[in-house]
Amino acid sequence: MDLEKELNEHGVNVVCSKMDTIISVRIHGATGKRLVETLQLVDNFVASKVAKLAKSCEGKIYFDPCFGPNDADSTGMLALCKNGDVIPSKGGSQHQAKIIKMVKEDKLKWQRPNYASEAKDVLDESEYDTVKVPLIEKAYAKLHGSYEALIGGYIDVALSDLTGLCSEQIILKPDYAGYGDDPFAPKPGEQAGDGFWKRLLTYKRNGTLMGCSIQPDPKGNKNIVAEGSAGQGNVNLATEPQEEVTDVNQNDGTFFMSFDDWKARYTHFFAGIDFADEWCGLRVEGKWDETSNGGNTTKSTWINNPRYQLLVKERCHLYMSMSQHDPRGSAESGIFPIG
DSSP: OOHHHHHHHTTEEEEEOTTSSSEEEEEOSOOHHHHHHHHHHHHHHHHHHHHHHHHHTTTOEEEEGGGOOBTTBSSSEEEEOOTTOBOOOSSSOOBTOBOOOBOSSSOOOSSOOOBOSSSOSOOOGGGHHHHHHHHHHHHHHHHTTSHHHHTTSOHHHHHHHHHOOEEEEEEOSTTSTTOOSOTTOOOTTOOTTHHHHHHHHHHHHHTOEEEEEOOOOTTOOOOOOOSSOTTOSOOOOOOOOOTTOOOOOTTTTOOOOOHHHHHHHOOEEEEEEOOOTTOOOOOOOOOOOTTTOOOSTTSTTGGGSOOOOOOOOSOOOOOOOOOOOOOTTSSOTTOOOOO
16 A cells, blocks of 8 residues: 555645655554554655655756745755755755755745855854844744744743743732732832842842843823923933943943833843852752642632742752743643743
């Protein structure tokens, strides 16, 4: 029986490009022994396609229109096929193919990558930054299932994903979801915000990545803050000296704001915490199920929640965070990150 027909009988959908350089296989509903048999069939099918491709392109030049045109080829991508060459490309497996240098003017487009004509498949040192951001963006979007899922998260989630550090999100204003105690509340002998400023300095000293944002008013109110009318009245410009200011690129969006103004305007603070070397950490995994989902402290079943005992033998600083896997790109849309 033809392998492709046999795969269809196993509930497998197969889609191949015109030249069989891209093979998409989707398996539906197979489990246990049936799944093992299906995977073996898929493996044999792909191996047969690769063998056929290697034989057809030995010493020849062909093109596959699925790669899109470029300046040197208006109808499709030229792929130089030489026996023995293997290179990963933009989609599935690209065996026995050599895809060469990207077009300098259009390095990576979100819609469709363009590649250059015959040149070494390397990037100049000056080109790395141009390619780095689109590559990370595409990989990150694929990880979470879609670009819409990518742009739906806060900065702390991205910092944790990209660095593996412990993420932190602090809600600075009341009426926003997740707001707890006032983060700027002063301790005895301090002014409002002093403790938070010390936290920022500690994070900076330890190399913590930080971000902040101004989220829309949850009540739907639109506020405009202005001093004087447009083009009229007096404008007060702060001329206080800035400490440790060196070369500032005026074109990259860098600006200065007093800490008091920042407290008054920003609603969310984010951090990917990089602890100092002398710190040690421990990660414990747990889960809620039908018997252990006790709810919050207002519920009589709160005592059923998982509990952990921490024995502190000497005076020290503790940092504890509770979180769960980011569900973006999954079908469990009702679950959302905690902490």
